[in-house]
Amino acid sequence: MSDPKNNNQWHGIPRQEIEWHPTIIAERCIGCGLCVTSCGRNVYAFDYEANKPVVVAPSMCMVGCTTCATICTRDAVEFPSTGYIRQFIREHKIQRQSKDMLKSAPEKYDVKLREV
Numbered sequence: 001m002s003d004p005k006n007n008n009q010w011h012g013i014p015r016q017e018i019e020w021h022p023t024i025i026a027e028r029c030i031g032c033g034l035c036v037t038s039c040g041r042n043v044y045a046f047d048y049e050a051n052k053p054v055v056v057a058p059s060m061c062m063v064g065c066t067t068c069a070t071i072c073t074r075d076a077v078e079f080p081s082t083g084y085i086r087q088f089i090r091e092h093k094i095q096r097q098s099k100d101m102l103k104s105a106p107e108k109y110d111v112k113l114r115e116v
């Protein structure tokens with residue numbers, strides 16, 4: 001089974017086939033850069049002349065996450081709807097695959113074995 005953390009794939013699906021990445025609404029953006037400096041996946045660069053973030057690596061964005069949209073105080077970051085990604089999960093039977101992952105690797109996921 002493929003590694004779901006591989007950025008080229010998400011649960012075995014080529015990442016480029018999944019339309020999940022931020023879009024900047026330039027009219028609302030004040031150029032604070034918080035989205036750029038907070039993203040742990042280097043999805044953004046910053047255009048210093050335009051004073052705006054630029055989405056330079058959309059396929060590096062973590063599928064389903066919306067952190068940069070949550071922390072943008074100007075509501076200037078948008079993502080596809082949750083309906084889109086949930087439908088995608090159903091169509092590609094990703095929940096079944098997740099169940100199989102749990103069954104096949106209790107040494108990795110079992111709460112009793114988890115060190116804190």
Ligand code: SF4
Nearest residue numbers: 029030032033035072
């Ligand atoms: S966090 Fe929002 S306002 Fe700040 S640079 Fe990013 S999009 Fe613009």
Ligand code: SF4
Nearest residue numbers: 039061062065067068
């Ligand atoms: S959702 Fe997360 S990974 Fe994706 S661009 Fe925003 S901060 Fe980066």
